[in-house]
Amino acid sequence: xxxxxxxxxxxxxxxxxxxxxxxxxxxxxxxxxxxxxxxxxxxxxxxxxxxxxxxxxxxxxxxxxxxxxxxxxxxxxxxxxxxxxxxxxxxxxxxxxxxxxxxxxxxxxxxxxxxxxxxxxxxxxxxxxxxxxxxxxxxxxxxxxxxxxxxxxxxxxxxxxxxxxxxxxxxxxxxxxxxxxxxxxxxxxxxxxxxxxxxxxxxxxxxxxxxxxxxxxxxxxxxxxxxxxxxxxxxxxxxxxxxxxxxxxxxx
Ligand SMILES: [Zn+2]
Numbered sequence: 001x002x003x004x005x006x007x008x009x010x011x012x013x014x015x016x017x018x019x020x021x022x023x024x025x026x027x028x029x030x031x032x033x034x035x036x037x038x039x040x041x042x043x044x045x046x047x048x049x050x051x052x053x054x055x056x057x058x059x060x061x062x063x064x065x066x067x068x069x070x071x072x073x074x075x076x077x078x079x080x081x082x083x084x085x086x087x088x089x090x091x092x093x094x095x096x097x098x099x100x101x102x103x104x105x106x107x108x109x110x111x112x113x114x115x116x117x118x119x120x121x122x123x124x125x126x127x128x129x130x131x132x133x134x135x136x137x138x139x140x141x142x143x144x145x146x147x148x149x150x151x152x153x154x155x156x157x158x159x160x161x162x163x164x165x166x167x168x169x170x171x172x173x174x175x176x177x178x179x180x181x182x183x184x185x186x187x188x189x190x191x192x193x194x195x196x197x198x199x200x201x202x203x204x205x206x207x208x209x210x211x212x213x214x215x216x217x218x219x220x221x222x223x224x225x226x227x228x229x230x231x232x233x234x235x236x237x238x239x240x241x242x243x244x245x246x247x248x249x250x251x252x
Pocket of ligand 1: 006
């Protein structure tokens, strides 16, 4: 079984979710985590998880989306959303320091506080980091993320950064950029197999007219194939190993 540990499938329209889930079943992807990016999007993830047995919810506020809606009382709201029996993760949280991003201090507060929710609720976290690797390492050390099960989602950094994450007990989530980025492949090659999980980060790509070019959970197989070559391990054995890593993270 393949598990997509990070997607935003709740953002697709109804008909497309139907097709996407069907495609996933055919590709042996039997668990898909739908990660929220705002409060309302997190609620959508929870709702969707009620409709499909393979979809589970992750709830959280993405650093880029902090200003999207009123976040007053978000700690209580996100905590409450974790009470649904198919909410199994806090995500997508993190730091994103681009020019147009929300204020850094605010992002750090949201990241820290949502890690705290994960601790209280005993849930794993998946976090996003862009242009903020040093700050992220400082914050996850401060928040003692090593006491939690956690995942660096869509990993695309260098080995030095990967090593710092591994030292904090963080798992590395490999996504599609790894298929074409040789530097990233060299880094992933050095990551111990027992610390790797995989994801597609699927979200609606309606700007791509040809549906066949959308990223969907079924594409996990492409990541497995490349990893199998890189690590020189049979793809079936590799899938089993990654399945067990992911089940450990998700506690299922
Ligand atoms: Zn994402």
